[in-house]
Amino acid sequence: MDNLRLLIVDDVEDNRLVLKAICRKLENFEIKEATNGLEAVEITQNWHPDIVLMDIMMPVMDGYEASKVIKKLHPEIVVIAVTAVIDPNMQKNMSEIGVDIYITKPIDKELILFKIQSIGSSMLLKQGEGKLLSKKDALNPFNSDIRSFKIIFDITDTESMMDFGMYLFDQYNARDVVACSKLDPIIELFYMLMRQGTRNAQRLSIIIEESYDELYITIKFENAIILEQKIVEIVEKFKSDFIIKENVLCARLKRHFEEKKSDESKIENKTEIKSETKPEIKTVVSKQEAVKSKDAKEVRAVASEEKVLLRQSFTKKTSSVDYVSDLGGDILDEILDLASFDEEWREKLSTFEEEPTDENLIDFADRVLGAYSHTISTLFEFTALAYALSSLGVFLKDRASLVVEDSAKTKTLIMLLENLGYDLVSWRKHIFELQDTQDIHYLDSSFFSSCMQIEGIMSNKEIDVDDDNEMEFF
Structure with a gap:
């Protein structure tokens, strides 16, 4: 191939x-x-x-x-x-x-080669390479009621280590899982175990047994080994899922780390809610509304003050459930009504893609970005987001003719605006509809960064944000 x-x-x-x-x-x-x-x-x-x-x-x-x-x-x-x-x-x-x-x-150049080659081997495996199977009694101490076949890796060199890494990656990448926070330390742990076990021309065997929910991995070393401190630290994190006796290590791994949740089911530990219905919305005027009423002009403040808004720090986490329950019903309705702009966002962007003119780009900035920023500006906690969208709209209107003259920039802008639209839908849905976020500000810096980067790309400038350590940039 x-x-x-x-x-x-x-x-x-x-x-x-x-x-x-x-x-x-x-x-x-x-x-x-x-x-x-x-x-x-x-x-x-x-x-x-x-x-x-x-x-x-x-x-x-x-x-x-x-x-x-x-x-x-x-x-x-x-x-x-x-x-x-x-x-x-x-x-x-x-x-x-x-x-x-x-x-x-x-x-670590050996580790990076191990990870990339393992992933690559997983992809090449689609051509069809059989695995060695044998029928023996269960070796693992966790579960004797498993299927009779075993997958065996004889680890003698770097190539055989890659084969095993490929197998691990393939097991989890092939499933609908959120892998990186769970799979990466497991791959690294087994890499270190294999590297230590094969030193001085020694060899080790890895035998894998499977049930529907779990993998059972038994590693047999030629001699008893004293594990390196870093290996011990990682093993301790897995607690009872790892058992070590002299020259044998047994591990139990979940076949499904954490299934990717659909937008409808992605709810983070909402144990305080007794039913699936949304909490009752208070109709009294909240403290937040009073602050918004008093400081409404901050959304249209001069540039220097708006920059301060962008750097305001919300150090206290606020869950979406608590936040929405403290909003007035009218304000919440306005935010939920933004759903009507989702289709308009796509339509206006599609119109601009078909006819990349100044008028169509300005229309998108006014009718869509303007509507979003105006509605979000009623929320004191999201003045930074409102400003970012408003600033982006003004920028696009000012630079409309320069953008449409460059077909490459036009294509890039459409892609970036489409991506921004998806993120805004996710923001509205998870905070105000599903109410399943533990911190309503989890996307603040990402939105600001996205808007600033669009402006930077369209003006051929690199973004230089002062005091960027106050914001969560990646």
Whole structure:
């Protein structure tokens, strides 16, 4: 079959050279490079890579936004995020857009080869490679009532390690799961176990037994081993799902980590709600409404004050259930009525795509972006979002003629606005309809970043936001 395609995305040339030098050792791979997220999206449209190695912090379009667009347009592409830090918020957001796995800096070249080759082997397996099966009694101590066949890996060298990594990735990537926060540490753990077990020309065997819900993995080492501290720390996180005795390690893994939830069922631990009906909306005037009434002019404040609004910090988490229950009924109705603009968003954008004229772009900015920003400006907690949309609308109207003169910019703008529209639908749905978010501000910085990046791309400028450490950029 044809070689697999790997796209390396990093704005630093030295980093690309290092990654390319490492990845040249991969078998059956063709490699291309991109210097930022926007370039990666464009290359993806024409070249269709199988795997994208995506740096996160980049100018023009960062890796988070680029990954979101790529996974939305081509969900079959495996995106590997390259980042120096993985914090819980980043991990959650990357998981939700479909990032499959991580590479952390400083880069372990053997680990990156292991992960990429395992993924690639999973893809090549679709041509059909049988696995060795045997019929023996159950080896694992967790469950004796399992199917009689076993999958056996004889680990003697790097190639056989890749085979096992491919198997693990294939088991979970083939299912409808949110994998990156669960699968990545498991792959890394088994990689370290195999690397330690095969040192000094030793070998180990991995025997896999299966039930419908679980995988049981038994590792037999040639000799008793003392586990490295990092391995011990990871094993401890899995608690009773790992048992170690002398030269044998037994592991129990769920076949389904966390099934992807549909928009209708994605509810996060709403135990305080006794039924599936929405909480009763209070009709009294809330403190939030009083503040909004008093400070309504802040939405139209001068630029310097609006920049302060963009950096206001909501350090206290507010769940959507608590927030909506404190809103007035009229305000909530206005937000829910924004659903009527979803179709208009698509229609106006489609009209602009068919006839890319100044008038059609200005009409989209006024009729759609303007309506959204005007309605959202009634919510004090989302003044930053209202400003970002309003600012974007003004920018597009001012630059309409310059944008439509460049067909490439027009095409890119349509793609980015379409993506922004989907995100706004998700924002409205999860906060005000499903009320299933634990923090109503979970998308604030993402929206602001998206709007600013659209402006930057359309004006050929890199975005330089002062005090960006106050915002959650990726």
